[in-house]
Every structure is written in structure tokens, then in C-alpha cells.
Amino acid sequence: MSSIIQLFWEPLQExxxxxxxxxxSxxxxxxxxxxxxxILRRMSFLGDALSHAMIAGVAGGYLFMKLLFGIEAYAPAMLIGSLIAALMTVALIGFVxxxxRIKEDTAIGIMYTGIFAGGVVLVSVFRNYIHIDLMHFIMGDVLGVADIDLWTSAITSALVLSVIILFFRYFQVTSFDPVMAASIGMPVVLIDYVFTTCVSLVVVSAVSMVGVILVVGLLVTPAATAYLLSDRLDRMMIYAAFFGVTSVVGGLYLCVWLDSAGGGAIMLFCTFQFLVVLLAAPRYGLMARWLQLRRMVPQQLAEDVLGFLIRKDSSDIAEIKADIKNPGRIQHAVKNLASQGLLSVKGRIVSLTEEGRKDAARILRAHRLWEAYLDHVGTPEWEIHPKAHELEHVSDAEAIGYLDDLLGHPVKDPHGQEIPEDNTCAMPGAVVSLSFLRSGREGQVEKVNVPADKTGLKPGDRLRMEQRRNNGAVWVAVKEDKTEIEMDHDTADNIFIKCF
Structure with missing residues (x-):
């Protein structure tokens, strides 16, 4: 036990x-x-761009102090040069x-590589004056932190965190809904520039200590890890700060124990944390998603069970399993549908509830309308039922309404079986096109969009629908005075009735 404590204590004494x-930290x-x-603003690539582009600013600041004052590696000049390079990169990206017509992600790729390349060329051309280790710039040296780096990092961190706390509401609103923010009078463009300046300060102050790769990793990975655990921005920020610090602590111990590069070890530990949370997060993790999918019943299977029961009224579970493919999940599907109030289960006997009957009628209506459509387009008779069984799951109201209207609101399918009525037509008070009404339905005319002399109907007339004629192509309505009115599909479509 003491050896384990010593393993953690010894590095802390250095x-x-x-x-x-x-x-x-x-x-x-x-x-x-x-x-x-x-990450909420989808600016991860911008952080990478700023960290790479600032080499031009470092080289410019170094060269400026060397040529004018003969001073080498003057930190404030390189910091200011880096900040200027970062802001110039942002300005050029925005301008382009x-x-x-170039999109922002493409502009980022163009500008940051161009400015980064310019910095590399500057270092190469003036190599007698500029003594910058490019590998150190890319990888960083977190174990060789100087006092000036600590002070720079502390001041920058305090400044940036103060700005984020003070303007938290503005950053939050513009991150989630910039259009709404603009509509309530927030200066969205100014807020974007303030935030981009904050990112630039963070990158500039951190790169000299931890390098390009690690600063981009610490900007993105802890925040992404926190994003898997929280939907609230304030809590997400706390989690991200925690994961960032634990990445540094765990990575530094790892690099000491393995005698490896500090930046690489920190980023490795950071990525490991992300993968653990990705696997185990209670709501958005892979395990949670797998369990959720296990509990879910495929919509097609649930609809197959309802469709089977509306034809049988009630049935034994064994009979349902024998009829429907995927029998292994039938029991689970029945349990799920019963929990939704669509099925009633007594022992092994399953039957539809009133709500379940409505849902099942919707599926049966879709099935028989698809059969009518397949027959209409000339599908061979032996293929109509199996194809309709596949298509019945395309049963959203808009698609089925279009199909019904296209076929002239058929009453029976090609096998002579009745097509269930649209549920909306059965609701008292619903206003629907007269063409939807079946024989026996009654209602009052609300609106007539055809010439009055064509039907003689006017708003307020009460009607009762009779059996259609001419193979369903002619609608027949009877007024209170027993006057019988015949109309075609187009006319019936343009008369609107309030159902009783």
C-alpha cells in the first residue's frame, strides 16, 4: 500500500x-x-486553425524584437504577434x-494553412535570426513550463473566464439560436467577435506551454465528454473543466511513469476518458443506446401485431407467433403495446382495446388502400397482398390521404373487402370534404366551392349520404326535403361538411 502512495507522492515533490x-490545470x-x-457553435476546426496560424505571429514577434532591439525570445512580443496572427486569421476567414461563395469551413482550411505556411517560410528564411523549434511548437513541453508561462496562462485564464461569466447569457443565446438572438436585439456579430477573441487568447496563451496538438485537444475533447453527460450549458462547462483537469493530472502521472512525452500522455488520458464516458454515459452513451434499442419494439412488428388482431378480434399469443415473422420478439411487442393501452392481455389471450382498434384500423386502411393502388397500376393479383403488407407501414396521414384521393376514395379493396373509414370523418364536429363521407353519414354543409347551380347546395343544408353509384364514381347525397343530389369526385371534393 505504501509503495502505491509513494508512486503518486514522489512526482508531486518535483x-x-x-x-x-x-x-x-x-x-x-x-x-x-x-x-x-x-463545440456548440461548431467551431472546433477554427480552434485548430488559430493554433496553427499563430506560428506566423510568434515568428513575426521574434523577428521584430531581434532586428529592432537585438532581444531574442521576448515573450510579450511573441504573445502580441500570436494574437495579431490569430485575429488576422479570423478576419480573413470572415471576409472570404x-x-x-466559399463556405466558412473551406475558408478556414485555406486561410489557416496559408498563414501557417507563411510562418514556416518566415522561420526558414530568417533562420539566422529566429531560433524556434517547430517540433516544440507543435508538440509543446508541458514538463518544461517557465514562470512567465504560468503567469501568462493565469492572467489569460482569469480574463477569459471573467468575460464568459459576465456575458454568459449572451454567449448561450447566440450559440443555440443566433436568429432569435438577433430578433431580440442582441449584437450577434459583436458577440461572435468577442468570443473569437477569447478563443484566440486561450490558444495563444496555451500553445507556448502545451503545443498546438494539446491545446486543440483540450478545447474539444473535455467539452465533448461533458456534452455526453449534460444538456445544460452551465453544468456542461463545470464537467468540461473537471475532465480537463483530470486529463492533465492523469496524463502527467502517465508520462512520468512511462517516461513519455507530456503532451501526448495528457491527450491520451483525455481521449481515454472520452471513450469511457461514450461507452457508459447514462443517457447518450453506447450502452444506454444499446439497452434502449433492446427495449424498443420495431414499429413494423408492432403494426403487424395490431393488423393481425383487427382481423381476428382476439387471439392466443402462440397463434400470433405462428403468423408473424420474428416470433422471438412477439411477447415483448405484446407487452409494450399493452403498456401503451392498445392491447388487453388475459393469460395468453390478447385482444384490442378501443384505442388499439383505432390504431389497427388505420393500419388496415393503409393496407387495403395500397392493395387498391397496386391493382390500379396493374400489379399481378398474386403479388398484391404481399406487396401491400410491406407498404402498409407507410401509413402517415399525408401519404395515405394522397393515395385515397388519387384512387377516388374507394370503399372496397380489389378482394371486395371494405376499406376502413378515415378516423377524422367519424369525429362529430369535424369539417371534411364530402368525398370522404360513407353511406349513412350525416352532416351540415359548411362551404361550397362549386357554382350553386351545379348542386343546388348552400351552407346550412343538412345531408345524409347514400350508397355510391357507377362503381363508386358517383356520390349521392339526400337533403332534408328528400332531394337527391348526384355529383362526381371533383365536385364532392369541393363541398365541405361538418359531421354529426
Whole structure:
């Protein structure tokens, strides 16, 4: 036990480890909090762009101080140069995406690679004056943190976190709904520029300590991990800061124990945390999704059970299993439908409830309308039923309404069986087209969109529907005074009746 404690205690006694822990934690907290807004705004690629592009600013600041004052590696000048390069990158990206047909993601790719390449060329051309280790810039050296890096990171973190706390509501609204934010008078463009400046400050202050790869990783991965655990932005930011700090702590111990690169170890631990949460998150994790899918009943299977029962009224579960494919999940489907109030189960006998009968009638109506349509387009008789059985699951109201109207609102399918009536027509008070009404239905005329002399009907007339004539092509309505009115499909479609 003491050896395990010693394993954790010994690194903490080293000054380089303490500095790396403090500096890395500063970076992790501000990156985690800022990263939540970055991923909500889908700006992850922008963080990568800024971190790469700032090499031009570092080289420019270094060269400026070297040539004018003879000073090498002057941190404030390189910091200011990096910030200028980052803001220039953002400005050029915005200019290109707004003033041309090039989309923002493409503009980011063009500008950051161009500015990054410019920085590399600058370092190469003036290599006698600029002494920058590009590998150190890319990978960072978290174990070699200098005091000036700690102060820079602490001040920048405090500044950025203060801005985010003070303007949290504005950042939140513009991240989730910029259109609504603009409509209530928020200066969306200004807020975007303020936030982008914050991201630039975070990247610039952190790259010198942890390198390009790690700063992008800490901006995105802890925030993405937190996103799997929370739907609230404030709580998500707390989780992201926590995962960022644990990534730094775990990664630093890992790099000491394995004698590996600090930045790589931190990012490896950070990614490991993300994968664990991705697997085990209670709502959005892979395990939760798998369990949810296991509990779910496929819609097609549920509809097959309802469709079977409306033809049988009630049935034994064994009979349902024998008729429907996928018998292994029938028991689960029946249980699920019963919990929704669509089925009544007594022992092994299953029957439809009143609500279940309505749902089943909708499926049967879709099936028989598809049979009528398949017969209409000339499908061979032996193929009509199996094809309609597949198509009946396309039963949304709009599709079935279109099919019904296309076929002239048929009453029977090709086998002579009655097609169930549209449920909306059976509701008292519903206003529907007269063409939907079946024999025996009564109602009052609400609106007539055909010339009065064509039918003699006017709003307020009471009607009762009779059997259609001429193979269903002629609608017959009888007024209170026993006057009989015949009309075709188009005319019936343009008369609207309030059902009794």
C-alpha cells in the first residue's frame, strides 16, 4: 500500500511536476469552459486553425524584437504577434466566407494553412535570426513550463473566464439560436467577435506551454465528454473543466511513469476518458443506446401485431407467433403495446382495446388502400397482398390521404373487402370534404366551392349520404326535403361538411 502512495507522492515533490500541474490545470479549465461554446457553435476546426496560424505571429514577434532591439525570445512580443496572427486569421476567414461563395469551413482550411505556411517560410528564411523549434511548437513541453508561462496562462485564464461569466447569457443565446438572438436585439456579430477573441487568447496563451496538438485537444475533447453527460450549458462547462483537469493530472502521472512525452500522455488520458464516458454515459452513451434499442419494439412488428388482431378480434399469443415473422420478439411487442393501452392481455389471450382498434384500423386502411393502388397500376393479383403488407407501414396521414384521393376514395379493396373509414370523418364536429363521407353519414354543409347551380347546395343544408353509384364514381347525397343530389369526385371534393 505504501509503495502505491509513494508512486503518486514522489512526482508531486518535483518542482517541474508542480509547475506542469498548475499550468496545465489553468489551461485545462479555460479550454474546457471555452470549448463547450466552441463545440456548440461548431467551431472546433477554427480552434485548430488559430493554433496553427499563430506560428506566423510568434515568428513575426521574434523577428521584430531581434532586428529592432537585438532581444531574442521576448515573450510579450511573441504573445502580441500570436494574437495579431490569430485575429488576422479570423478576419480573413470572415471576409472570404462573407464576400464570396466559399463556405466558412473551406475558408478556414485555406486561410489557416496559408498563414501557417507563411510562418514556416518566415522561420526558414530568417533562420539566422529566429531560433524556434517547430517540433516544440507543435508538440509543446508541458514538463518544461517557465514562470512567465504560468503567469501568462493565469492572467489569460482569469480574463477569459471573467468575460464568459459576465456575458454568459449572451454567449448561450447566440450559440443555440443566433436568429432569435438577433430578433431580440442582441449584437450577434459583436458577440461572435468577442468570443473569437477569447478563443484566440486561450490558444495563444496555451500553445507556448502545451503545443498546438494539446491545446486543440483540450478545447474539444473535455467539452465533448461533458456534452455526453449534460444538456445544460452551465453544468456542461463545470464537467468540461473537471475532465480537463483530470486529463492533465492523469496524463502527467502517465508520462512520468512511462517516461513519455507530456503532451501526448495528457491527450491520451483525455481521449481515454472520452471513450469511457461514450461507452457508459447514462443517457447518450453506447450502452444506454444499446439497452434502449433492446427495449424498443420495431414499429413494423408492432403494426403487424395490431393488423393481425383487427382481423381476428382476439387471439392466443402462440397463434400470433405462428403468423408473424420474428416470433422471438412477439411477447415483448405484446407487452409494450399493452403498456401503451392498445392491447388487453388475459393469460395468453390478447385482444384490442378501443384505442388499439383505432390504431389497427388505420393500419388496415393503409393496407387495403395500397392493395387498391397496386391493382390500379396493374400489379399481378398474386403479388398484391404481399406487396401491400410491406407498404402498409407507410401509413402517415399525408401519404395515405394522397393515395385515397388519387384512387377516388374507394370503399372496397380489389378482394371486395371494405376499406376502413378515415378516423377524422367519424369525429362529430369535424369539417371534411364530402368525398370522404360513407353511406349513412350525416352532416351540415359548411362551404361550397362549386357554382350553386351545379348542386343546388348552400351552407346550412343538412345531408345524409347514400350508397355510391357507377362503381363508386358517383356520390349521392339526400337533403332534408328528400332531394337527391348526384355529383362526381371533383365536385364532392369541393363541398365541405361538418359531421354529426
Amino acid at each position: 518542482t517541474f511536476f508542480q509547475k506542469a500541474l498548475i499550468g496545465g 489553468f489551461v485545462a479549465v479555460v479550454c474546457g469552459v471555452t470549448g463547450c461554446l466552441v 466566407s462573407r464576400m464570396s
